[in-house]
Amino acid sequence: MIKVGVSGAAGRMGDAVCEAVGAAEDTELAGRADPALGVELGEILDGADVVVDFTTPETALDNARACLEAGVHAVVGTTGFDLDQLRAAAESSDGGANCFVAPNFAIGAVLMMEVSQAIAAHMPECEIVELHHDRKLDAPSGTAKRTAELIGAAGGNVHEPIHSVRLPGLVAHQEVIFGGEGQTLSLRHDSIDRRSFMPGVLLAVREVGNLPDRFTVGLEKLL
Ligand SMILES: NC(=O)c1ccc[n+]([C@@H]2O[C@H](COP(=O)([O-])OP(=O)(O)OC[C@H]3O[C@@H](n4cnc5c(N)ncnc54)[C@H](O)[C@@H]3O)[C@@H](O)[C@H]2O)c1
DSSP, rough: OEEEETTTSSSSHHHHHHHHHHHSEEEEEEEBBBBTTTTTTTTSSOSSSSEEEOOOOOTTHHHHHHHHHOOOOEOOOOOOOOHHHHHHHHOOOOOOOOOEEEEEOHHHHHHHOOOOOOOOHOOOEEEEEEEEEETOOSSSOHHHHHHHHHHTTOOOESSSSSSEOTTTTTTTTEEEEEEETTTTEEEEEESGGGGGGHHHHHHHHHHHHGGSEEEEHHHHHHH
């Protein structure tokens, strides 16, 4: 059994992770940390092999550092903070633990990013529209920034700005629209329930300890 601590356990994503970890046959919930529950991350590290963090842009870096220093693998889903600082922390950590980050744990969103790169080689001009619930703290989304990065690396030209829509009723959605001479091509992914992220989170929990590098970004690396 993999013992999993959840950081941000009282939040929308953290709550769904606790449920998924409890339901899977090879994982067990080792602790739920969240100021809303009166439990500090430091209190659950002793009993955990892996901690999954879905918190806030302000706290995710310190949380991941605390895990790595304690020799606990970190799976980070929080978006909107500087990944270069986290990479540096993970690569200089001597606790023997790995850090895995995914801006999006939904397989459909990862496939949208993969296909976008293939399209960009033939139709480079594109725009990204991302749509999320109105309590999301960061804009543009981590998924949109990562998609733009990957399309750019594949030779595409993502027009600025990335468009961010925030409305009640939405969960997490993204459209990539490519335009060429006399034609457009649109890709759209919709997470209509937070359960869409859970198979990816569980895959990361199972694989983070086997990764060859201290720091890895992107669910595609595990597929
Ligand atoms: N990677 C993905 O696939 C994915 C998917 C959805 C959301 N997200 C990201 O996950 C994050 C959380 O989203 P949410 O909708 O669950 O937010 P939320 O506001 O519902 O939950 C965040 C929780 O973190 C807690 N928290 C704050 N500081 C903390 C600390 N120091 N230690 C532990 N817990 C702390 C808060 O009390 C809250 O309960 C956001 O950054 C969001 O963008 C990522």
